[in-house]
Amino acid sequence: MAGRKRKLLPSAEDGGCSSECKPAERNMDHREQSHYFSFRGPQGRLGTEFFHQSCIHLAKAFLGKVLCRRCADGSELRGRIVETEAYLGGEDKASHSAGGKRTERNTAMFMKPGTIYVYPIYGIYLCMNVSSEGEGAAVLLRSLEPLKGQPTMRHLRTARRKEGARLLKDKELCNGPSKLCQALNIPRSFDRRDLASDPEVWLEGDPDSGSDSTQPQDIVCAPRVGIQSHGEWAEKPWRFYLRGHPCVSVVNKEAERLSLPGNVMKRWSQSEVQSDAGQLHIKQT
DNA sequence: GTAGGGATGGTCT
DNA sequence: GACCATCCCTACA
Numbered sequence: 001m002a003g004r005k006r007k008l009l010p011s012a013e014d015g016g017c018s019s020e021c022k023p024a025e026r027n028m029d030h031r032e033q034s035h036y037f038s039f040r041g042p043q044g045r046l047g048t049e050f051f052h053q054s055c056i057h058l059a060k061a062f063l064g065k066v067l068c069r070r071c072a073d074g075s076e077l078r079g080r081i082v083e084t085e086a087y088l089g090g091e092d093k094a095s096h097s098a099g100g101k102r103t104e105r106n107t108a109m110f111m112k113p114g115t116i117y118v119y120p121i122y123g124i125y126l127c128m129n130v131s132s133e134g135e136g137a138a139v140l141l142r143s144l145e146p147l148k149g150q151p152t153m154r155h156l157r158t159a160r161r162k163e164g165a166r167l168l169k170d171k172e173l174c175n176g177p178s179k180l181c182q183a184l185n186i187p188r189s190f191d192r193r194d195l196a197s198d199p200e201v202w203l204e205g206d207p208d209s210g211s212d213s214t215q216p217q218d219i220v221c222a223p224r225v226g227i228q229s230h231g232e233w234a235e236k237p238w239r240f241y242l243r244g245h246p247c248v249s250v251v252n253k254e255a256e257r258l259s260l261p262g263n264v265m266k267r268w269s270q271s272e273v274q275s276d277a278g279q280l281h282i283k284q285t
Numbered sequence: 286g287t288a289g290g291g292a293t294g295g296t297c298t
Numbered sequence: 299g300a301c302c303a304t305c306c307c308t309a310c311a
Contacts, residue, residue, distance in 0.1 A: 085303070105296065122304050123294025140303060178304055226303050
């Protein structure tokens with residue numbers, strides 16, 4: 001099979017990104033602040049107790065939380081989780097651990113809640129899951145809203161793209177499970193690490209919590225993506241995302257109609273997203 | 286903007 | 299040898 005030539009990601013194996021973080025890019029400037037929301041700073045690392053939830057509860061609880069990545073040079077990359085999928089293991093035939101099947105690859109799914117499961121997909125991409133309560137259960141992280149370190153994320157994502165390709169917009173940096181692994185430089189070697197205690201990757205509370213934390217009615221429940229071959233299990237509404245958020249990878253309008261929003265005080269509307277030289281601005285209603 | 290098609294190689298049977 | 303929890307590019311509306 002004649003393949004297209006692509007540049008390899010230089011530091012994908014070592015877990016560090018010092019070679020990717022140019023000094024000028026490490027300086028915080030206005031471009032590194034989220035244009036979607038105000039970023040109020042860390043709310044503290046989420047510990048082991050947070051991950052002790054059932055898979056579906058944890059998948060919903062992840063929404064709004066901030067995934068943080070400390071690079072080898074000390075700089076930080078941050079993104080708010082806006083889309084997840086629950087894979088329950090056991091009866092869930094779409095799960096890598098269906099039927100309790102345990103292999104070298106999926107061992108992390110059977111480890112303690114909060115364990116990172118990184119696996120390769122389609123040969124060239126990686127996906128990141130976090131184990132939950134339940135035998136073989138894990139939550140797939142599908143999309144993030146970039147909050148900090150967008151220039152570095154863009155550099156990491158561009159490394160695999162064709163030379164001369166157009167500049168990626170902020171909302172395109174992490175809007176997919178493999179894209180977020182690229183943008184945050186999550187390597188395969190992070191597999192089986194503990195998200196509650198690892199020094200290089202961790203989870204923090206929603207920086208916007210307090211006045212406008214994620215409300216249940218903001219969450220859309222939809223069938224999971226890319227598992228059509230698994231029959232009835234493909235229909236289970238175990239994908240969760242923030243309604244109207246521009247960083248969601250796949251919008252399901254039918255599912256949005258079915259999950260009525262009710263009295264949503266804060267929503268994100270595509271029509272109010274304005275593009276400005278690759279950056280996005282969004283007004284909240 | 287969206288749909289369609291091709292790429293890619295690890296994992297599992 | 300087939301499958302695959304994806305991504306990117308191109309063409310077209």
